[in-house]
Amino acid sequence: xxxxxxxxxxxxxxxxxxxxxxxxxxxxxxxxxxxxxxxxxxxxxxxxxxxxxxxxxxxxxxxxxxxxxxxxxxxxxxxxxxxxxxxxxxxxxxxxxxxxxxxxxxxxxxxxxxxxxxxxxxxxxxxxxxxxxxxxxxxxxxxxxxxxxxxxxxxxxxxxxxxxxxxxxxxxxxxxxxxxxxxxxxxxxxxxxxxxxxxxxxxxxxxxxxxxxxxxxxxxxxxxxxxxxxxxxxxxxxxxxxxxxxxxxxxxxxxxxxxxxxxxxxxxxxxxxxxxxxxxxxxxxxxxxxxxxxxxxxxxxxxxxxxxxxxxxxxxxxxxxxxxxxxxxxxxxxxxxxxxxxxxxxxxxxxxxxxxxxxxxxxxxxxxxxxxxxxxxxxxxxxxxxxxxxxxxxxxxxxxxxxxxxxxxxxxxxxxxxxxxxxxxxxxxxxxxxxxxxxxxxxxxxxxxxxxxxxxxxxxxxxxxxxxxxxxxxxxxxxxxxxxxxxxxxxxxxxxxxxxxxxxx
Numbered sequence: 001x002x003x004x005x006x007x008x009x010x011x012x013x014x015x016x017x018x019x020x021x022x023x024x025x026x027x028x029x030x031x032x033x034x035x036x037x038x039x040x041x042x043x044x045x046x047x048x049x050x051x052x053x054x055x056x057x058x059x060x061x062x063x064x065x066x067x068x069x070x071x072x073x074x075x076x077x078x079x080x081x082x083x084x085x086x087x088x089x090x091x092x093x094x095x096x097x098x099x100x101x102x103x104x105x106x107x108x109x110x111x112x113x114x115x116x117x118x119x120x121x122x123x124x125x126x127x128x129x130x131x132x133x134x135x136x137x138x139x140x141x142x143x144x145x146x147x148x149x150x151x152x153x154x155x156x157x158x159x160x161x162x163x164x165x166x167x168x169x170x171x172x173x174x175x176x177x178x179x180x181x182x183x184x185x186x187x188x189x190x191x192x193x194x195x196x197x198x199x200x201x202x203x204x205x206x207x208x209x210x211x212x213x214x215x216x217x218x219x220x221x222x223x224x225x226x227x228x229x230x231x232x233x234x235x236x237x238x239x240x241x242x243x244x245x246x247x248x249x250x251x252x253x254x255x256x257x258x259x260x261x262x263x264x265x266x267x268x269x270x271x272x273x274x275x276x277x278x279x280x281x282x283x284x285x286x287x288x289x290x291x292x293x294x295x296x297x298x299x300x301x302x303x304x305x306x307x308x309x310x311x312x313x314x315x316x317x318x319x320x321x322x323x324x325x326x327x328x329x330x331x332x333x334x335x336x337x338x339x340x341x342x343x344x345x346x347x348x349x350x351x352x353x354x355x356x357x358x359x360x361x362x363x364x365x366x367x368x369x370x371x372x373x374x375x376x377x378x379x380x381x382x383x384x385x386x387x388x389x390x391x392x393x394x395x396x397x398x399x400x401x402x403x404x405x406x407x408x409x410x411x412x413x414x415x416x417x418x419x420x421x422x423x424x425x426x427x428x429x430x431x432x433x434x435x436x437x438x439x440x441x442x443x444x445x446x447x448x449x450x451x452x453x454x455x456x457x458x459x460x461x462x463x464x465x466x467x468x469x470x471x472x473x474x475x476x477x478x479x480x481x482x483x484x485x486x487x488x489x490x491x492x493x494x495x496x497x498x499x500x501x502x503x504x505x
Contacts, residue, residue: 028144049419058094116153119164135349165195189235204318212310217303275327292343401425
């Protein structure tokens with residue numbers, strides 16, 4: 001393993017390296033701050049609104065200036081949201097709200113940005129631990145400049161923090177493998193345990209790293225009696241294990257989160273792998289994926305090479321264990337960005353090592369290509385942020401609440417399963433469900449009669465709110481029921497409301 005000592009004999013070279021690091025870091029941070037105050041509808045808004053409702057509920061309970069009815073409703077909406085993982089990001093966001101004095105949407109976004117950018121520093125430290133300075137810079141550039149990552153890292157969900165902690169955990173594990181001191185063991189174990197505690201799927205990338213390093217890299221005979229290994233194992237497992245026991249067997253809040261996720265029948269379905277490949281292409285590009293997987297073999301240290309080969313196996317196991325979500329939710333691929341960054345750093349390090357004695361022109365060409373690619377990536381991100389503005393859309397949801405009345409009982413076929421109605425209309429709807437949802441239920445063997453379902457979901461409700469007109473067209477039975485049995489209460493180009501209180505003659 002290479003412990004980098006560049007720059008000690010050449011102060012000017014060291015200054016250039018520090019400047020390059022700072023420029024990459026600031027560029028990665030700066031592009032994410034562009035259009036910071038727009039609303040979070042550009043990336044999986046359903047998942048983000050889940051966290052926004054929780055954070056608002058937390059903040060409103062601690063703010064005496066909020067009207068009592070909003071405090072009560074926000075609390076109810078908060079508690080109605082299912083517990084998926086520890087609500088760390090939501091609690092931090094509520095703290096941020098208190099600091100700025102309002103539940104500004106940019107506060108959680110800024111938190112996610114800062115965590116991912118910190119992960120860029122972790123990526124630099126990790127690659128510097130394994131390779132050389134140029135390789136570390138390449139890994140950091142890919143991690144911070146990749147367009148998908150730049151957009152996803154602004155989302156209000158635990159994943160940006162989780163990926164950042166996974167990177168720091170890898171760094172801690174790699175550092176322990178070199179030092180094998182008690183201090184490095186504590187650091188590696190705590191970082192690994194925190195990553196899994198933030199979101200449980202991190203176990204696929206942390207557990208596999210430990211197995212690859214200890215079992216196949218160093219060897220069980222050498223580590224079995226090492227007390228540091230037992231310490232790191234305990235620190236890795238215990239934090240989430242305590243949370244799991246508390247959530248599953250004491251409060252029961254986590255029980256619903258482990259259903260409808262495991263579909264082993266997909267393992268033999270070629271379409272599943274084609275969908276998986278498609279998501280890889282949309283996140284990192286399939287070519288970078290293959291190149292990085294192969295480049296992992298260039299890692300010179302056998303223990304670390306085994307560690308990262310283990311991580312690739314862990315990624316594959318993650319896909320099999322959560323096959324439905326892995327093939328339909330692209331943000332489940334976020335840890336792949338860190339994996340590919342390490343693989344490309346290994347390849348970049350090998351290239352610069354081969355160029356060590358070459359003419360300066362060869363170095364200039366490589367640096368020029370890296371800068372050119374980085375500028376293109378950053379420009380793509382800017383265009384993505386600039387081309388859409390969601391600020392005016394909030395007026396629509398506010399108008400619906402003002403028209404129907406806050407807290408009125410409704411059923412909805414609306415954006416993000418009715419979350420926008422909950423947040424801005426102050427209406428907590430019963431979600432009807434999309435055609436994709438009903439297809440998913442069919443996959444799990446659940447059947448229903450339309451008439452029974454309609455009666456069940458509309459009973460006691462005053463209105464049926466539709467904002468997804470295309471989805472209504474894909475459900476002809478529902479469309480026919482609403483149009484032939486109920487009068488239109490309100491209609492614009494953005495929504496239509498059917499009055500369920502009285503049926504048409």
